[in-house]
Amino acid sequence: MKARWDIFCSVVDNYGDIGVTWRLARQLVVEHACAVRLWVDDLRAFERMCPDIDTQLDQQWQEGVDVRHWPAEWAQASAADVVIAAFACQLPPDYMEAMAACERTPLWMNLDYLSAEEWVVGCHRLPSVKFKGVQKYFFFPGFREGTGGLLREAGLLEQRQAFQQDAEAQRQFLHAMGVFPTIGTRLISLFAYENPGLAPWLDVLSTDGTATHLLVPEGRILGDVQRWLGVDGLAAGDIHRRQALTVQVLPFVRQEQYDRLLWCCDFNAVRGEDSFVRAQWAGRPLLWHIYRQDEDIHLDKLDAFLNLYTAALSPAAKTALVALWQAWNTEGDMASAWKMLLEHWSEVARHAESWCLEQALQDDLATALVQFYESWI
Ligand code: TRH
Numbered sequence: 001m002k003a004r005w006d007i008f009c010s011v012v013d014n015y016g017d018i019g020v021t022w023r024l025a026r027q028l029v030v031e032h033a034c035a036v037r038l039w040v041d042d043l044r045a046f047e048r049m050c051p052d053i054d055t056q057l058d059q060q061w062q063e064g065v066d067v068r069h070w071p072a073e074w075a076q077a078s079a080a081d082v083v084i085a086a087f088a089c090q091l092p093p094d095y096m097e098a099m100a101a102c103e104r105t106p107l108w109m110n111l112d113y114l115s116a117e118e119w120v121v122g123c124h125r126l127p128s129v130k131f132k133g134v135q136k137y138f139f140f141p142g143f144r145e146g147t148g149g150l151l152r153e154a155g156l157l158e159q160r161q162a163f164q165q166d167a168e169a170q171r172q173f174l175h176a177m178g179v180f181p182t183i184g185t186r187l188i189s190l191f192a193y194e195n196p197g198l199a200p201w202l203d204v205l206s207t208d209g210t211a212t213h214l215l216v217p218e219g220r221i222l223g224d225v226q227r228w229l230g231v232d233g234l235a236a237g238d239i240h241r242r243q244a245l246t247v248q249v250l251p252f253v254r255q256e257q258y259d260r261l262l263w264c265c266d267f268n269a270v271r272g273e274d275s276f277v278r279a280q281w282a283g284r285p286l287l288w289h290i291y292r293q294d295e296d297i298h299l300d301k302l303d304a305f306l307n308l309y310t311a312a313l314s315p316a317a318k319t320a321l322v323a324l325w326q327a328w329n330t331e332g333d334m335a336s337a338w339k340m341l342l343e344h345w346s347e348v349a350r351h352a353e354s355w356c357l358e359q360a361l362q363d364d365l366a367t368a369l370v371q372f373y374e375s376w377i
Contacts (some may be wrong), residue, residue, distance in 0.1 A: 002035040005082035010089035011042035018046045019274040021040045021086045027366040039070040071195040083108045100132035108140045114273050116305040121146040145146040153362040170264045181213040189265045192289040198224040206245035213246045283353040317344035
């Protein structure tokens with residue numbers, strides 16, 4: 001019999017909560033033959049990345065996943081074999097009672113936030129709280145050996161490499177999105193929160209010797225883009241040129257299409273958690289806008305990742321990359337940091353691919369979760 005999994009996703013803000021759980025749910029179904037229910041409290045966020053979602057339905061099937069609207073008033077009673085509370089969300093009290101009443105106690109895990117910090121290794125798979133005999137465990141994704149790894153679908157890197165070697169496939173993909181870059185243009189994608197560092201970066205891109213085509217999916221950074229362009233009401237489809245820089249606004253697309261966009265670009269600015277990981281699987285240089293947390297604790301996470309990521313770079317390339325990421329996240333000097341990075345471009349580009357291959361040596365997160373369950377039973 002298939003193992004039954006319940007994944008609970010409370011959409012706090014943005015798209016990372018649903019982005020991660022939706023990706024995980026599909027992978028458990030497709031690659032591990034699990035029966036998965038995905039409980040989501042906000043179907044509108046889900047609809048942005050999966051337009052097939054009917055926001056009015058309490059229950060629907062999407063790509064083999066049993067998608068449930070997690071209602072304010074809980075009515076569901078039966079508990080699954082494996083229960084995942086994503087990002088420390090609180091399960092409905094009645095569901096916890098149902099877990100406690102099960103003849104065979106379910107495996108209950110909290111799927112935590114992604115961090116490169118060292119302490120994650122020590123906490124991964126440790127017991128957390130207990131509810132009436134049901135033990136909860138911490139499960140940490142991560143970049144280091146001894147963590148739960150990263151979400152990575154089977155065959156992802158092979159697909160990505162084949163696509164990147166196929167100029168025609170890329171051209172067709174971009175054309176279908178209304179993107180017609182001139183030959184020799186540097187293609188950059190930009191997915192970020194509001195950021196005062198954008199204007200100086202765009203200044204330097206617009207006066208650079210190499211032309212840049214900047215692709216901006218609709219989202220929070222558009223206000224800064226508008227201000228820099230001096231226009232109002234930017235929307236998907238709009239294209240503006242300022243000297244060497246072409247700025248094009250794209251619609252928010254399905255996760256699979258977003259992957260392809262990242263694969264096409266020479267440089268990807270990403271944010272949060274899931275797009276950050278996808279940019280690493282793209283094997284191209286990237287810039288991370290980290291999600292801000294109270295008391296600047298996100299800056300420790302940023303440093304921890306940079307320490308790992310830049311370990312194999314030459315000191316000069318490392319300095320350049322760290323300067324750019326720090327500038328983007330702490331309102332530093334983006335203009336000179338970008339110019340410095342350009343001097344080390346080929347090394348940073350080679351490194352992006354080798355980092356990707358190195359990370360792919362770890363088991364992926366879905367496999368690690370299934371293995372944990374198998375060892376637990
Ligand atoms: O949207 P994010 O900022 O999400 C999160 C949340 O804020 C969350 O609360 C916080 O904990 C976390 O950041 C750190 O960034 P993220 O994680 O990259 O999620 C975006 C998702 O949207 C990701 O799955 C990729 C997807 N996406 C598309 O499907 N299509 C698109 O066009 C774009 C731009 C993104």
